[in-house]
Amino acid sequence: MKAVLQIALGIIAAIGGFVDIGDLVFNSQAGAVFGYELMWAVPIGVLGIGLYAEMCGRVAAVTKRPVFDVIRMRMGLTTGLIVLVASLFVNLLTVAAEIGGVGLLLQLFFDAPFTLFALLGALALATIIWFVPFEGLERLFGYAGLALFVFVAAALYLGPDWHSVARGFVPEAKSSTLYWYFVVGLVAAALMPYEVYFYSSGAVEERWGPGDLRVNRLNAVIGYGIGGLLSLGIMVSAAQLFAPAGVSPDHLGTVPLLAQVPFGETGLLLALLGMLFAIGGAAVDASFAGAYSIAQFAGWEWGKYRRASGAPRFTLAWLLFFALGLIVLMTGIDPLDLTEYSVVLSVVALPLTYLPVLLIARDRTFMGDHVNGAIAGSLGWVYFVVLVVVAVVAIPLLLATNAGAG
Amino acid sequence: MDERFDLVYRLLDDQLVDVDGRRCGRVDDVELTGAAGEPLVVTGLLTGRGAYAARLPARWRRLARALFGRDVRGSTARRVPWTEVSDVGVTVALRRRAADLGLDGDDWRPLDRVPGG
Amino acid sequence: MSAGVIKLSRLLELRVEAEDGTPVGRVHDVRVRRVDGRYEVEGLIVGPRGLLVRLGWRRARQRDVLAWKDVMAVDPDRLVVRRANSSARRM
Numbered sequence: 088m089k090a091v092l093q094i095a096l097g098i099i100a101a102i103g104g105f106v107d108i109g110d111l112v113f114n115s116q117a118g119a120v121f122g123y124e125l126m127w128a129v130p131i132g133v134l135g136i137g138l139y140a141e142m143c144g145r146v147a148a149v150t151k152r153p154v155f156d157v158i159r160m161r162m163g164l165t166t167g168l169i170v171l172v173a174s175l176f177v178n179l180l181t182v183a184a185e186i187g188g189v190g191l192l193l194q195l196f197f198d199a200p201f202t203l204f205a206l207l208g209a210l211a212l213a214t215i216i217w218f219v220p221f222e223g224l225e226r227l228f229g230y231a232g233l234a235l236f237v238f239v240a241a242a243l244y245l246g247p248d249w250h251s252v253a254r255g256f257v258p259e260a261k262s263s264t265l266y267w268y269f270v271v272g273l274v275a276a277a278l279m280p281y282e283v284y285f286y287s288s289g290a291v292e293e294r295w296g297p298g299d300l301r302v303n304r305l306n307a308v309i310g311y312g313i314g315g316l317l318s319l320g321i322m323v324s325a326a327q328l329f330a331p332a333g334v335s336p337d338h339l340g341t342v343p344l345l346a347q348v349p350f351g352e353t354g355l356l357l358a359l360l361g362m363l364f365a366i367g368g369a370a371v372d373a374s375f376a377g378a379y380s381i382a383q384f385a386g387w388e389w390g391k392y393r394r395a396s397g398a399p400r401f402t403l404a405w406l407l408f409f410a411l412g413l414i415v416l417m418t419g420i421d422p423l424d425l426t427e428y429s430v431v432l433s434v435v436a437l438p439l440t441y442l443p444v445l446l447i448a449r450d451r452t453f454m455g456d457h458v459n460g461a462i463a464g465s466l467g468w469v470y471f472v473v474l475v476v477v478a479v480v481a482i483p484l485l486l487a488t489n490a491g492a493g
Numbered sequence: 494m495d496e497r498f499d500l501v502y503r504l505l506d507d508q509l510v511d512v513d514g515r516r517c518g519r520v521d522d523v524e525l526t527g528a529a530g531e532p533l534v535v536t537g538l539l540t541g542r543g544a545y546a547a548r549l550p551a552r553w554r555r556l557a558r559a560l561f562g563r564d565v566r567g568s569t570a571r572r573v574p575w576t577e578v579s580d581v582g583v584t585v586a587l588r589r590r591a592a593d594l595g596l597d598g599d600d601w602r603p604l605d606r607v608p609g610g
Numbered sequence: 611m612s613a614g615v616i617k618l619s620r621l622l623e624l625r626v627e628a629e630d631g632t633p634v635g636r637v638h639d640v641r642v643r644r645v646d647g648r649y650e651v652e653g654l655i656v657g658p659r660g661l662l663v664r665l666g667w668r669r670a671r672q673r674d675v676l677a678w679k680d681v682m683a684v685d686p687d688r689l690v691v692r693r694a695n696s697s698a699r700r701m
Contacts, residue, residue, distance in 0.1 A: 150583065151583060152583075156508065159506050159519065160506050160507065163501075163505070163506055163548075164506060164521070164545060164548045164549070165548065165549055165550065167506075168545075168549075385518070385519065385542075386508055386509060386516060386517070386518040386519030386540070387516065387518070388515055388516040388517070389516070494644075496643060496644045497641065497642070497643045497644070497652070498641070498642060499639040499640065499641050499642075499655065500618055500639060500640040500641075500642060501618075501622070501638065501639040501640065502639055505618060522617050522618055522619045523617065523618035524615055524617060524618075525615070525616045525617070525618060525621075525640075525651065526614070526615055526616075527614075527616070527651070528614060528616075528684070529681045529682055529683050529684050529690075530679075530681075530682070532645075532650050532651075532678075533616065533650065533651040533678055534648050534649065534650050534651070535642055535648070535649040535650075535651075536615075539617070544619075547617060547619040547620070548619045550623075551623065575649070
C-alpha cells in the first residue's frame with residue numbers, strides 16, 4: 088500500500104511540474120489570439136513528451152544510462168560535442184527565461200527593479216537546491232505547481248461553448264503563418280529537451296531499475312497526460328476571457344487575471360503561487376539538465392545524491408548555469424521574447440537528442456526484453472518525423488511572424 | 494571481459510568507474526603498442542580533455558587545442574595502464590581508487606567545507 | 611620497424627589503401643582478442659565513409675574485417691594493406 092502511495096505522490100508531483108513559462112506564454116497567447124482553434128496542438132505535444140520521457144526513463148532504468156551518456160556512447164566525441172553545445176545553448180536560454188519569469192512574478196508583489204528580483208529569485212532557488220535532497224525538490228515544486236489547476240477550474244466555471252472547444256481538437260489547415268507559429272510553439276513548449284535530460288538523470292538519481300518500469304510508464308502517461316490538462320485549461324480560459332476583449336497577454340502579470348476574474352483574490356493567489364513554483368521548478372530542472380549534460384558527456388561524477396563535495400564539477404556547473412542565466416537577463420532582453428526564442432530554438436535541437444535515445448530504446452543488445460514494443464516502436468518513428476518537420480519550419484516561422492508579434 | 498570485442502563500439506567513449514564505484518572520466522582514446530607486421534597490443538587508456546583534439550577532425554585540430562588544451566600528461570590528460578582495467582561492460586571498471594590512478598582531478602576541496610549540499 | 615605507440619584516434623582517421631594505391635576505405639573499428647592475457651589487435655573493420663558514419667552514427671552496415679597481419683605499413687597519412695580483400699570477410 089505504501090508503494091502505491093509513493094508512486095501516486097510521484098505522479099502527482101509530475102503533474103504539477105509539467106507547466107513552465109513556455110507553456111504559460113504560448114497557451115495563454117494561443118487562446119487569446121485564436122480562441123479554441125489550437126486545442127489540437129496540445130495533445131500532440133503532450134503525447135510526444137510522454138513518449139520521449141517513457142523511452143528515456145526506460146533506457147535509464149534498464150541500462151543506467153541517462154540521455155547524454157547515450158549520446159556520447161553512440162555518437163562519439165565529435166558529433167556528440169556538436170549536440171552538447173547546441174543543447175547547452177538552448178538550455179541556457181531556457182534557464183534565463185525561467186529565472187526571468189520568477190523575477191517578473193516577484194515584481195508584481197513589490198515595486199523594485201526587475202534585475203533585483205531576478206537575482207533574489209535565483210539566489211532563493213539556489214539555496215533551496217543546496218539544502219533540499221533531490222526527491223524533496225521534485226515534490227516541493229510539483230505539489231505547489233498543482234495550484235495551476237485553478238486555470239482548469241476557471242475554464243470550466245466560465246462555461247465555454249463546448250461545441251467550439253470540441254471543434255478546436257480538429258486540426259484545420261489555415262493559411263496564417265501566425266497560426267502555424269503557435270502550433271510549433273505549443274508543441275515545442277510541451278517537448279522541452281531539458282525535461283527529458285532531467286527526467287532520465289532523475290531515474291538514475293533515484294536508482295531506478297527494471298522493477299520501476301511500471302512507475303516510469305505511469306509517470307509518462309498519467310503524469311504528463313494530466314499535466315497537459317493544465318495547458319489546455321490556460322488556453323480555454325484565455326479563449327474565454329482574453330479573446331473576446333482582444334487582449335493579448337504580453338506581460339506575464341496578465342495571466343493570473345484568468346483566475347482572478349472568476350474567483351477573485353483566492354483565484355489570483357492560487358494562480359500566482361502555482362506560476363511561481365512551476366516556473367521556479369522549471370528553472371531548477373533546466374539548470375540541472377545543463378549540468379547533467381556536461382558532466383555525463385565528460386564522464387565526471389554527477390548527481391545531487393553524491394552531495395556537493397562528491398560531485399564538485401557538477402555542482403559548479405549548475406551554479407554557473409544560474410549565474411549565466413542572470414547575465415543573459417542583465418542584457419535587458421524582454422523575458423517573454425526570451426521565452427519564445429528558447430522554446431523555438433529548443434525544438435530545432437530536439438531531433439538530435441531524440442534520435443540516439445530512440446535507437447537505443449529499440450536495440451535489444453542494450454535493452455534485452457525491454458525494447459520498444461509495437462506501440463512505442465511505431466509511434467517513436469512517427470514522432471521523429473514530426474519533430475524533424477517541426478524543427479525545420481520553426482526558425483522560418485519565428486522570423487516570418489517576428490516571434491509571434493504577427 | 495569478453496574474449497573478443499571492438500574498441501570503438503565497446504570501449505571508446507565509455508564511462509570509467511573506479512573500485513569504489515566513483516565515476517572518474519571517460520575513455521577518450523586508447524593506447525596501442527606495436528607496429529605493422531608485429532602484434533599490436535592494447536596497453537592503456539587516455540582520459541581527459543587533452544585527448545579531445547586528437548579525436549576531432551584534422552581540420553579543427555588547432556581550434557580544438559585552443560579550446561580544450563594540448564595533451565599534457567598528468568594535467569589535461571591522464572594515462573591509465575591497461576592492467577588497471579578490471580572489466581569492460583556497461584562501464585569500464587578500474588581496479589583501484591580514482592585518487593590512486595591520478596583521476597581525481599574532479600575533486601575540489603573547498604566544497605567539502607560548505608555545509609549542506 | 612620498432613614497436614611504438616599508436617593511438618586509436620590515429621588509426622580511425624587514416625585512409626586505407628592497397629599496395630598499388632587502390633583505396634579500400636577507412637578504419638571504422640578495431641577488433642581485439644585476448645591472447646595470453648593481453649588484448650591483441652586481431653583485425654581492422656574497414657569500410658567506405660558513408661553519410662551515416664560521417665554523421666557520427668556507429669555500426670554502419672556493411673564492413674570488412676581486415677586482418678592485422680595484412681597491414682604492411684602505418685604511414686603518417688595512410689594505412690597500407692596487402693592485396694585488398696585477400697583476407698577480407700564480409701561481416
